[in-house]
Amino acid sequence: MILAAVQVLHIPDGFLSVSVSLIFWLVTLAVLFVAVRQTRDAFDESLAPLAGIMAAFIFAAQMLNFPVAGGTSGHLLGGALAAVTLGPWVGMLVMTAVIALQALLFQDGGLLAMGANIFNMGLLTVLVGVAFCRLGDGRSLRLKLGLTAVAAWLSVMAAALATAVQLWLSGTISLNVVMPAMLGVHALIGIGEAAISVAALSFIWRARPDMLAAGGSAQSRGWVLPGLLIALTVALLSPLAVADPDGLERVAADLGFFHTSQTAPFSILPDYNVPFLGNSSLSTIAAGLVGALVAAGLTAVLVRALRRQPVNNER
Numbered sequence: 001m002i003l004a005a006v007q008v009l010h011i012p013d014g015f016l017s018v019s020v021s022l023i024f025w026l027v028t029l030a031v032l033f034v035a036v037r038q039t040r041d042a043f044d045e046s047l048a049p050l051a052g053i054m055a056a057f058i059f060a061a062q063m064l065n066f067p068v069a070g071g072t073s074g075h076l077l078g079g080a081l082a083a084v085t086l087g088p089w090v091g092m093l094v095m096t097a098v099i100a101l102q103a104l105l106f107q108d109g110g111l112l113a114m115g116a117n118i119f120n121m122g123l124l125t126v127l128v129g130v131a132f133c134r135l136g137d138g139r140s141l142r143l144k145l146g147l148t149a150v151a152a153w154l155s156v157m158a159a160a161l162a163t164a165v166q167l168w169l170s171g172t173i174s175l176n177v178v179m180p181a182m183l184g185v186h187a188l189i190g191i192g193e194a195a196i197s198v199a200a201l202s203f204i205w206r207a208r209p210d211m212l213a214a215g216g217s218a219q220s221r222g223w224v225l226p227g228l229l230i231a232l233t234v235a236l237l238s239p240l241a242v243a244d245p246d247g248l249e250r251v252a253a254d255l256g257f258f259h260t261s262q263t264a265p266f267s268i269l270p271d272y273n274v275p276f277l278g279n280s281s282l283s284t285i286a287a288g289l290v291g292a293l294v295a296a297g298l299t300a301v302l303v304r305a306l307r308r309q310p311v312n313n314e315r
Contacts, residue, residue, distance in 0.1 A: 050227075065243075098295055110262065129155055145201060153191065160186035236289075
């Protein structure tokens, strides 16, 4: 079966009703308001460059779809990894920046559905990651990695469950049909999420353990350039991504609601390709590099902008 040309790595417009989309925009904005307040109240200057690096890495890694059973692919979400390296509030802001950039620049995910996408993949996954990873505070590296694996797997399952509920509330498909389908395929995708998250955390722990102390430290600045180079290297591997449909795309096709997806009303770098380079590996690499750099710069600037300005008492 040949699917439509639209990429469905995230929920596109048309899958959710307008009312459900607006409700999750409100919920998402409320949570982000709290995240911004918390980040500002406990601002750490060193987290700005680290947040930029993590945004670039997560963006690039999300382009690398890996195979799972039945001709289906999965990709990293990254919420648990962001939670353990940056803490809950900055982690949420990083995930939000990545998901918003994907929708606005690459037309990956709908504009109306963006609130639901940010909630599912950017807020819920971070909360699950924090809930489990904090159990490993002060524990051995082996236990930390084990908890990270569990958190990563559960974060994917939580995002899949939330998507299923949103589809049901929208009247798109009945819950008893879509929930087992979503959870079944994402149980396998979650294994990949766990493996990637543990591998990334192990590398960080061995290379710069100070970066994981209290969500990062001032010493992490020395790793900005190497970290960015790693993220860009991952983007260079994007043409190796599996072309099979991802979990949501497969479920939508199998259950018969894929045709309800709507393409974006504008086109900048659609389907992670640079228009004048055509549909080629070079085009995908160029789009990945642009996305990773924009994600890094935008996130670092946004986080640094939350720094409280000193009060001037002079008259």
